[in-house]
Amino acid sequence: MDVIVTCEFRFYRTPDQKVWTNSAFLYQFWQRYLTSFERVIAVARIQDVETAETNWQLSSGDNVEFVALPYYVGFIGLLRNLPKIRQVINSVATPERGLIYRVPSQSAMLASFGRGKQYGYALEVVGDPFDVFNAGITNGLLDKILAWVSYQGLKRMANNALGSCYVTKEYLQRRYPVAAGALSVGCSDIELPLNSFVTQSKTYSKAGNTLVFVGSFAQLYKGPDLLIQAIGQLKKQGKLYHVTMLGGGLYLNDMKSLAVKLDCSELFHFVGEVGHTQVIQYLDNADLFVMPSRTEGLPRALIEAMARGLPCIASSVGGIPELLDHDYLVKSNNWQQLAEKLDVLLSSPQSLSEASRQNLLRSKNYEYDLLASQREAFYQSYLQLKKEFS
Template sequence: MTSIAFIHDHKFYTNDNHDAYSAGKLSVSSFDRYFEHFDKISIISRFININEVSVVFEELNKVTSENIDFIPFEDQSNFKNRFILRNKYKALLKEKLKNVDALVIRVPSEIGFLASEVALQQGIPFVCEVVACPADAMDGFDSIKAKIYKKIIVNAMSKSVLNASGAIYVTEHFLQNKYPTNGFQTNASNVEINAIKDPKNLVNKSEYEITLTGNLDSHHKGYDVLFNALDILDKKLNTKLLIHLVGRGTYFKKECNYQNIVITYPGVLNKQDLFNLLDKSDLYIQPSNQEGLPRATIEAMSRALPCVVSNAGGLPELINHKYVHDKHSPQELADKIYNILNSHTDYNQASLDNTLNAQKYLTSELKERRSQFYTQLKRLC
């Protein structure tokens, strides 16, 4: 029987029995790709006691099961744990890893960086799932603390990926160029797409619908740039805009008083309800200041939606440069939204291009790549 530890900084809700629940996209099915090769999975990650917070239980996904257990671990992102008590937590993690055959570390992750150090010392094979750029994340905060921490986290990320037995990247080029590995490697997004819609054509109408999916508490999704862009658009529109900001969170949930723009906050949607919303939308936007390769954008592409996105992370790998704006420029975002909704030729071509590009991310296409990657890891066990 082979076992792995899956390590990340994702915050799980946990009860006294160490059952883990996720408020994000992680679910039991998220770990099926590993069970093709391994018999047991231990999840090591941050935790929140479910009895100490107010949550909507129905919105949580239980991720523990008969062959998945959860090992709560203290947050390593604060100064005390990251620096002063590092040897203590390294010893603790060494104990928790003594019965696993290999590690799957999703980075960036401070617990993951610590685990890579332990794995190298103990001779435990490990691979990195490289999903985002921490340098871009720190730039998004624009503070002295973030600038100092940026050098530390980039160095830790670079060492972890470089020394890994292998690395699987969500991008085709962006993350590979910034965080190379000496191990075996491949690329595969974490998106799950089983079908692609036919291309759509722009129809003249009095109101257009635009959708963005993201955590409204996140400073990385570009909401500040978006609201500034909407201020610009509101003054030049000759049609109405209905903006759907999908996702949990309240920090960027604003009541705006535009003349031609209405913003809705549908909250968290299941996959089918999200696809229904995308299907009736006219445009998808992703104005993030930090990304790996966002699943939400690829999902929108699969629904034949033209997309206007920022130049963060791997987004320019997905979308024609005509519809990519500088991540710090509300003016560029406003101009590109306005232009594509006023050009039948550009709109129709963008829809066609996105349906063709989305085919590379069909589950059937990605599954074989992932399978070959984890087969290589199992050979090291």
């Protein structure tokens, strides 16, 4: 059986019909489906271009093909292309094919609206749209409306699904439950190869003073502004901590300006976007990883930092409390508490060493082989349910 997989990511297509990605969803990603299905038909926004840029990588390949949705951007673009989006997704969905919606996804929600259970679909729930729209970035009325609509829409999709695979153990399951008796599995979307893990945790003989932040500056969901405010406050107290900021995007220059405004720019090194190998090097050279996000599903960057034996402090949003104990969590949008917890942890070599040990141990739950087998079991179960449904 073939499987259709919808995806909110945006791709590029060259005249030879090859489909490219500039970051996520490389060709290797789709192999997880090919363990159970004969062919993957990915449905996503695709922009036609003349040539691929040198840093792009292939997403299409053997037994993986793409069906293009309109290359819209933003809510207005979504509304303008709504009829075409519904037409494309519904035209490729047939009783002979499996259908997996990767959600949250506005296009998938709109395509499935009014169709109920006739598709016999499954969900892969990788994030919480309610938290995303309520993250406190704009506080606009439109975001409040979209949060409610997305929340209700995903609840309905989960209730009508044959089964759902959630990236969290409990958090997303509680908010978007499947119907009684339907298939429900908790399995992270993150799979770390063995070389992602250090062989032993860190032992700290002195206090730490170097932090690393990894995240996009395209929006302020990752909370870089909160970290800058926290470090600025600590400097006023005579406590100097140095932060490496990895990532690029629209708000990068605004964050540089904020550091200048708060008189702590000398404590920040804004590196910009870097490759994965360089990210690992920066992690290995830091004393602590910090993620003051306003919204998350189950963040890969945090798990990768844990796999390097790094102590971590992060906000208590999404699935993060499933990764870190209370002592290492801060409330969302609370830079004062962030400053306090950073200072307490970095000042204690014993606490840093214990956090490193705990994090490395917990990260082993995200080894590739373990999660691959769990995910394959989900696909096999859905495949059987789909055959019975058809």
